[in-house]
Amino acid sequence: MADWHRFNVTGDGVELAAFSYGTPGESTPDKPVVLLVHGWPDSHHLWDLVAPQLAEHYRVYAYDTRGFGESDRPEEVAAYRLDTLATDMFAVLRAVNPDGKTHIVAHDWGSVQAWETVTTDGADDAIASFTSVSGPNLDFLGEWAQGKLAKPTPGNVGQALSQVASSAYTAFFQVPVVSDAFFRTFGSDKAWSEFLHLIEGTPRENAQFGPTLRDDMVNGLKLYRANIRGKLARPNPRPTRVPVLEVVNDHDIALRPAIYQRTHTHAENLWRKRSTTGHWLPYTNPDYLAATATEFIESVENGSSSKPNSIDRAHVTGPAGELIGKLAVITGAGSGIGRETAYALAELGAEVVLADIDLDAAKDTATECKGKGVLATAYKLDVSNTKSYAKFAEKVRDNHGVADIVVNNAGIALAGSALAATDEQVDRLFAINLRGVVSGSREFGRQMVERGAGGHIVNLASAAAFTPSRDLGLYSASKAGVLMFSESLRAELAEHKIGVTAICPGIVHTNITANTQFAGAADEAATRAKVDGFYAKRNFTPDRVAADIVAAIRKNKAVVPVTPEAEFGYRVYRFFPWASRIGARQKLAN
Structure with missing residues (x-):
């Protein structure tokens, strides 16, 4: 496991396990701060291979979101609504960087939570940038889906059906007894490692999970039950001025690239990088993700990066062509x-x-x-x-x-x-x-x-x-x-x-x-x-x-x-x- 050091943060009525990377006191205080946020069914250990690379340039923190890892696990489904999770994230941001702005790098449901956070009042004062990996804004997604179905051309219907097919598993996750029992039975470290290796070639040695994986799989299903249906049926898209980099993975098993088509209408400062990678990028391609996040953070901090064209070409100013960022x-x-x-x-x-x-x-x-x-x-x-x-x-x-x-x-x-x-x-x-x-x-x-x-x-x-x-x-x-x-x-x-x-x-x-x-x-x-x-x-x-x-x-x-x-x-x-x-x-x- 990576060199994590735990401390506690009080979120919205729960205790959150937060972690700094490296030996406390060794980080240079004037380095930018980066907060890593995991998704389902992971914990902060998702970042074990990414954090050491980011720590060469930044002060790096992570935390187990409520219901996962070493954090508290509320029983009621309503405790996992995105507005509550955003409140948790703001609490962690204040704890790790009370006087400055923090860069967020988030994956899967961590990215979904971060989207909720960056579109909430006060985000501009707390967040310097947001690198989003394999996790959309659910309000944007609902708006996109409703727009496609409102104009049922063959292309629109095809894109919508493609995403429905990719997200079909979420319907199963909505069934409490059956899906809970499934992951209780099959949610072992070995089975999950083999699944990731099979679907996107994740090196088995990279897929190192925390000791709470099985419990995280089951408890984390509450994220789907608390948010999916409401957000997609009644989307409320809100704008953000926080600089956002969308890392789009063409081989994402759960999310089709088309769903990001309208992000630019709500994110005023948007960049996009797209590659033939899969959903679990932090496990499968940690070097690529670390380099991409570093380049974006550097460009936000300094106005340019060491490879300026790489980020410059990824800047989205209107409806994005499919090869933008390439x-x-x-x-x-x-x-x-x-x-x-x-x-x-x-x-x-x-x-x-x-x-x-x-x-x-x-x-x-x-x-x-x-x-x-x-x-x-x-x-x-x-x-x-x-x-x-x-x-x-x-x-x-x-x-x-x-x-x-x-x-x-x-x-x-x-x-x-x-x-x-x-x-x-x-x-x-x-x-x-x-x-x-x-x-x-x-x-x-x-x-x-x-x-x-x-x-x-x-x-x-x-x-x-x-x-x-x-x-x-x-x-x-x-x-x-x-x-x-x-x-x-x-x-x-x-x-x-x-x-x-x-x-x-x-x-x-x-x-x-x-x-x-x-x-x-x-x-x-x-x-x-x-x-x-x-x-x-x-x-x-x-x-x-x-x-x-x-x-x-x-x-x-x-x-x-x-x-x-x-x-x-x-x-x-x-x-x-x-x-x-x-x-x-x-x-x-x-």
């Missing part, structure tokens, strides 16, 4: 698919880092992205230079944070006879198209794994990867390598909740066709013009590929053939490979 890196972003993908991700609120061998072109893309209200930075990058790529990835991490989305788009084309191509042409093709993708995936993939909060890597392959052609043999080989590498990397990174997608466009008109070299062509310029003209008439534009890239990220797709001919070719190669081989004999420029 960082996307796109190579080959100066034109074509890369540029349109940057625009699409910026529209959804992502900060974009744009790399291209043509820096001026990347800057032009960045200017357009900034016009969409997001942070955008351009860098010069030759993806074929492995050492330069590694330095670029380090610079991105140092200046912007760890990328959430990486789009390895940079590429070139080489057509014509494989036998006629020069060694220089072949080496350059594979260095850019395949080695560049491998470098980007490896460099940023390592950072994502180390952070432990998931992510997504998109690699641009091509329909040529599964459509053999006598005139595209070398290009097809480079893109087939991208496809198989992406499939394999997807398997490797799945346990880290990092998705990998191979995008396989067919005939898309970009400037690549106008710059394609045709090995062995008698009149290369004429051949290039003819092929480019055909692509132009096809008129499948890069923005349509970008839309498929965004959809692939949303749905974590493995392989995405984009154009109709790509989808057709993908199926032909899988089921009728002999037909692909016959088609491969046709000349590209005929």
Whole structure:
């Protein structure tokens, strides 16, 4: 167990067990104060792995909320109403920091209680900031649900039903005798540890609970019975001026990200960070949570953080795009698919880092992205230079944070006879198209794994990867390598909740066709013009590929053939490979 030191605080008619982290008297008095608040079915031991990291910078306290751990356990359900719990929290705040403002980091029902507290009169005088993890404001949630059902469009109904399904367990928790008996029977440390490991991969050694877990499970059900039905049926949303960071977990078993859509209408100073993490973040990803909370607290205390862009991009000023707070890196972003993908991700609120061998072109893309209200930075990058790529990835991490989305788009084309191509042409093709993708995936993939909060890597392959052609043999080989590498990397990174997608466009008109070299062509310029003209008439534009890239990220797709001919070719190669081989004999420029 962590180095906690107990003292008592009198709440609203109950004795609360409060704890300071570390040896009393050793903390520097002028350090900011942080209060950690647990949820169901936890106690202050939820924070055993987070508190030591926060204690490097702050004076850290926690307490067992009423009914949990070492605190008093009132019998009546009404004693667990949120207004009473907010009174308890104010009492603890006065005890740990009577003359200043305290930063709150809260999880699950602790976060629900903290929302009640920050929307109560007097919060501005006692609370410096609130980091909310996996616990909504129930009044906001009730308002959101009623709004969705009042306008029963397919999208609204779908979001509401998704949340109802995720929260179905709360109906069971409302049945006193049955649910109490269930947790009396199955509420052991080992069973709960295995449950957390099963649903979100929580390391078993991280799930260390206090000795009162079984009793906390049963008694804590009163939180649901005292608050859920009343708050959802008669919501009373109130505003707050306290700076709030919502940590949204895409793989939260209980809460869907959509329920946070309207928080900005009541929280005047709101930030949001979203990642492919699960509900019990303090157990499963304590390092990520500690770093996120520290960065936010630092930004509130000092007006900026050591990684200013990370928090700046998470600031919510209106209806939030689904990628607000995320960082996307796109190579080959100066034109074509890369540029349109940057625009699409910026529209959804992502900060974009744009790399291209043509820096001026990347800057032009960045200017357009900034016009969409997001942070955008351009860098010069030759993806074929492995050492330069590694330095670029380090610079991105140092200046912007760890990328959430990486789009390895940079590429070139080489057509014509494989036998006629020069060694220089072949080496350059594979260095850019395949080695560049491998470098980007490896460099940023390592950072994502180390952070432990998931992510997504998109690699641009091509329909040529599964459509053999006598005139595209070398290009097809480079893109087939991208496809198989992406499939394999997807398997490797799945346990880290990092998705990998191979995008396989067919005939898309970009400037690549106008710059394609045709090995062995008698009149290369004429051949290039003819092929480019055909692509132009096809008129499948890069923005349509970008839309498929965004959809692939949303749905974590493995392989995405984009154009109709790509989808057709993908199926032909899988089921009728002999037909692909016959088609491969046709000349590209005929």
